[in-house]
Amino acid sequence: MSLRLTLCVGPSPTTLSARRPIRVPSLYTITQRYNSDIAVHPRSSQPIVRAGLTGRSSVSGHVVTVFGSTGFLGRYLVNRLGKKGTKVVLPYRCHEDEKRHLKPMGDLGQIVLQDYDVRNYDQIVDAVKYSDAVYNLIGRNYPTKNFNFEAVNVAAARDIARACAETGVPRLVHLSALGAQEGSTSQFLHTKALGERAVREEYPTATIVRPGTLIGFESEILSRIGVFRKFLPVVNHNQQIVRPVDVADVALALDMMMTEADSEAQTYELYGAKPYTHQDIINICSNVFREKVNTVNIPKPIMKAVTGLLQYWIYPQLSPDQVERMFIDQVPSPHKNVKTLADLGIEPRTFELTVLPYIRHFRKPALNELGLDPKKARTFGKHPSY
Numbered sequence: 001m002s003l004r005l006t007l008c009v010g011p012s013p014t015t016l017s018a019r020r021p022i023r024v025p026s027l028y029t030i031t032q033r034y035n036s037d038i039a040v041h042p043r044s045s046q047p048i049v050r051a052g053l054t055g056r057s058s059v060s061g062h063v064v065t066v067f068g069s070t071g072f073l074g075r076y077l078v079n080r081l082g083k084k085g086t087k088v089v090l091p092y093r094c095h096e097d098e099k100r101h102l103k104p105m106g107d108l109g110q111i112v113l114q115d116y117d118v119r120n121y122d123q124i125v126d127a128v129k130y131s132d133a134v135y136n137l138i139g140r141n142y143p144t145k146n147f148n149f150e151a152v153n154v155a156a157a158r159d160i161a162r163a164c165a166e167t168g169v170p171r172l173v174h175l176s177a178l179g180a181q182e183g184s185t186s187q188f189l190h191t192k193a194l195g196e197r198a199v200r201e202e203y204p205t206a207t208i209v210r211p212g213t214l215i216g217f218e219s220e221i222l223s224r225i226g227v228f229r230k231f232l233p234v235v236n237h238n239q240q241i242v243r244p245v246d247v248a249d250v251a252l253a254l255d256m257m258m259t260e261a262d263s264e265a266q267t268y269e270l271y272g273a274k275p276y277t278h279q280d281i282i283n284i285c286s287n288v289f290r291e292k293v294n295t296v297n298i299p300k301p302i303m304k305a306v307t308g309l310l311q312y313w314i315y316p317q318l319s320p321d322q323v324e325r326m327f328i329d330q331v332p333s334p335h336k337n338v339k340t341l342a343d344l345g346i347e348p349r350t351f352e353l354t355v356l357p358y359i360r361h362f363r364k365p366a367l368n369e370l371g372l373d374p375k376k377a378r379t380f381g382k383h384p385s386y
């Protein structure tokens with residue numbers, strides 16, 4: 001059986017012949033909907049009314065809030081949501097220009113930008129109260145003058161989870177980090193673990209996501225290797241083990257979690273197909289650049305002192321805490337109940353297969369003509385070249 005809805009819009013037509021216009025009912029059909037277009041959210045019991053096929057100009061019926069949308073992962077997630085016609089509420093705190101790329105990711109009126117301060121609880125409530133899913137992508141790798149690790153990774157996470165619980169938001173997905181562990185020597189990893197605990201206390205069915213190092217155009221590790229390829233200071237003799245994962249795979253996984261009932265109250269660790277040492281990553285990048293990356297190993301105390309001086313003015317990304325993290329291997333959790341990309345049906349890809357488009361622009365312009373012919377590539381280390 002099909003349910004047919006007839007929508008009436010616009011002013012009623014009037015009869016032009018009469019002196020005094022007579023109003024007649026306006027009954028022109030603009031769309032037709034069926035039972036299959038109307039679903040009821042399993043947790044909130046709110047109706048979800050779809051319109052159109054999929055695409056930016058359709059309506060998925062979902063309203064989703066994304067905190068931290070102005071960051072690296074945020075743009076990929078918002079793009080995925082916008083592409084399905086989902087209304088996305090984006091709380092932001094940055095300059096006008098830093099969030100304008102998000103606006104065209106959805107149809108007119110579908111991307112709702114809200115100015116907010118994460119320390120203002122009422123503004124958080126305003127941002128989540130109409131949503132049926134919330135993503136918290138807020139995180140900071142380094143402390144700033146106004147926010148320390150605790151404020152961003154724990155206090156803000158707790159407030160968002162509490163606001164979701166109080167306003168009855170049916171789904172919350174919280175971003176943590178692979179290797180998050182209480183008592184870690186890295187403040188970032190320690191506070192991320194505390195943040196996970198705070199979120200679970202406030203919102204027990206939240207989904208916790210711990211990605212490995214994200215790889216994409218905006219990736220900090222790739223930019224650092226590319227920009228400083230003539231002289232790259234490193235620590236730990238490049239022996240840290242990392243689990244890079246393509247940012248597009250993570251965005252896809254986050255998108256799927258919104259509707260997967262199985263993802264409730266679960267922890268996901270999202271990482272790529274293989275572990276690499278930092279030296280492997282550099283070798284693969286060298287193959288793509290077709291140029292040797294010159295590294296010099298700096299002792300940990302000296303690197304920490306130098307980055308401590310530079311972090312507030314010149315290069316905050318490489319903070320002393322980041323240096324500390326370069327001595328901590330990214331190892332997936334041994335617990336069996338922790339899920340991975342494979343549990344969502346996503347096949348994780350290797351770093352060498354995904355990295356090429358993200359760093360190709362660091363090659364000398366003359367080399368672009370060489371294309372991707374592996375026979376013409378020089379190889380550094382044991383990894384296959386392009």
Ligand SMILES: NC(=O)c1ccc[n+]([C@@H]2O[C@H](COP(=O)([O-])OP(=O)(O)OC[C@H]3O[C@@H](n4cnc5c(N)ncnc54)[C@H](OP(=O)(O)O)[C@@H]3O)[C@@H](O)[C@H]2O)c1
Nearest residue numbers: 068069070071072073094118137138139147175177213214
């Ligand atoms: N990138 C990685 O390799 C990686 C690895 C593991 C885990 N993660 C986690 O995954 C999540 C997303 O990562 P990402 O790379 O997209 O991070 P990102 O590029 O650093 O973006 C972080 C986002 O958080 C927001 N934010 C930071 N401090 C804030 C504050 N005090 N108040 C309000 N907003 C604040 C930023 O807003 P502004 O733009 O206004 O600063 C930005 O939108 C984060 O939780 C991160 O810790 C990332």
